[in-house]
Amino acid sequence: MTGTDRTTTRLIGKRVLITGAASGIGAAIARRLASEGGRVALVDRDPVVPEYAASLDGVGYVVDVAARGAAETAVAQILSDLGGLDGLVNCAAIQRNGSALDVDDAAWEEVLAINLSAPLAWIRAALPPLLDSGAAAIVNLTSVAARHALPNNVSYVATKHGLLGVTRSVAVDFGRRGVRCNAISPGSINTPMFAEYVRRNPEKASGLMDQNFAGRFGEADEVAALCAYLLSDEAGFTNGAEFLIDGGRTAAT
């Protein structure tokens, strides 16, 4: 599917900013939103992002989401390019191994900065135009690690728990003013991040497959379909919720 093959038209008129949009789930969300008529503004530190955005008739910016002032600068540029903002998807994240005993300080700070402080900074920068929109939505990519621990991953687990808290706080603080905020918690989804996790933890691969009841890992396009719904006005009564998309893995815990 390309950005111009419409699946539905429910996102026509919606201008949506997506962080971490050069790869995996973020790239699939960008493609899906464009296919439903949305106008996408893509942010990633990967230099391929402007070209990818152009292929979807969108705009792309090479940005480190955790850099000081980056969100304000990028949002100002996006407002100038698109004229407003109706949605934000916080997708950029990283994962580093380490338990409470051996996670090094630099890795802890880096994961916190990208996975938790940056989503808050991008929400803060995007809120003024989202409040002006009248019918806006934020989607934060959390994880099954927002509700239980993954072994040897204390920084990632802590940030995903925290991002779920940010999601609920934004939902209650801004829901009455026309900005909804929801979380998507994927299980194991076939993306470069997941492949890297399995490469670093090969002993976990068969266990992860056994933990879901679909007989396969998930696909980024399946997460994107849920995200498109949450950004659309069809989800107008959905606020502060966490949506699992994990092949049933959590149902068994």
Ligand SMILES: NC(=O)c1ccc[n+]([C@@H]2O[C@H](COP(=O)([O-])OP(=O)(O)OC[C@H]3O[C@@H](n4cnc5c(N)ncnc54)[C@H](O)[C@@H]3O)[C@@H](O)[C@H]2O)c1
């Ligand atoms: N893949 C999974 O199994 C899985 C499971 C649960 C949650 N998630 C979540 O879904 C989201 C997307 O994950 P994915 O698997 O597609 O990952 P991915 O690694 O394929 O893509 C992440 C993207 O974020 C970008 N990024 C990372 N740090 C950045 C920074 N500082 N500034 C700008 N861009 C940055 C990367 O360049 C990359 O394009 C993440 O929030 C992740 O935690 C993924």
